[in-house]
Amino acid sequence: MSASAPASAPAYIPESVPAGGPTATELLDFALRTASDPEIVASLPLDPEGRTWIRLDGPGGSEAWLIGWPPGTGTGWHDHAESLGAFATARGRLTERSLAVRLPSEGWRSLELAPGVDRSRTLAAGGGRAFGRHHVHEVLNDSPEEHAVSVHAYYPPLPLIRRYSRSGPVLHLEHVERPADWQ
Template sequence: MSVSPAASSPPPPAPPPVPAPTRADLLRFVRRVAADAALVASLPLDPECRTWVRLDGPGGSEAWLIGWPPGTGTGWHDHADSVGAFMTASGALKENSLAARLPSDGWRTLELTDGVDRERRLPAGQGRAFGRHHVHEVLNESPDRHAVSVHAYCPPLPRIRRYSRSGRILRLEQVERPEDWR
């Protein structure tokens, strides 16, 4: 009896690409992580400097658990083309932001119009999602208590633009790339 070779079958089709997480997906992720008391408590806290641990975010996003000593903040910055979300896990944070879409490139100094400033108080369990080119600063204004927060960005941060602000004048000071903070 002869056996005929089995016909080779074509390889199975590649699975469809996984869509990038949305702002809502990132917000759900940071909420879930912020509720993990054991993980939040495991973050080493420094009395003078922010501390952080990188986390695996959903769908290839970049995520961080960050400790904020009393009186610390980020300064004005944006996350370029990434969308993001963050949630306070313990303590309280304040976010100052601009409700204005800024040009993405090609400028060094802008005069802001009246009415663009926003302020949010974010106690433990509170957070927010944001879109591309969101300019903000995050602060721990407590004189004596650390805060801990969870942040997620998608795509992983291609750059961070840092700004200085004097009244209505916003000035681009520096552009950081991932190799600058690793």
């Protein structure tokens, strides 16, 4: 990995992570249980063109979301900063593409990724996964015709999301979103 040009986005200085919060495993357990609840899943209005979401009460002060994914939609490359996370597919199939490398949290605009850091997995209904801090990934509904629904949980609640673009092996930091941008 090689870095170029300092980031112009403001540096994120993590606050201390509250003690006693849920672990990634506990977040995954919550996401899997919630994704298997047909009443909760049915409560999400689905839009044929754009993602939809409902905020949920996550365990132990975590942030949780029920998200609908129309065919062909995705998140783009991003991370969740200092938050642990988990997600589970409730309906359809989702593909997660991720990087098996920890990126520096600040001081760069563009990084060339080493070969072999790309990972991909598909999670059908009932499948889920947990991840640690600074996990860079994108989540996609690759289906040309089927809606997907998933449950996501983060702890501590998301302080920010860093958005990236990718050109071959080069990852570019595009912008930083704060909670006010998505709530």
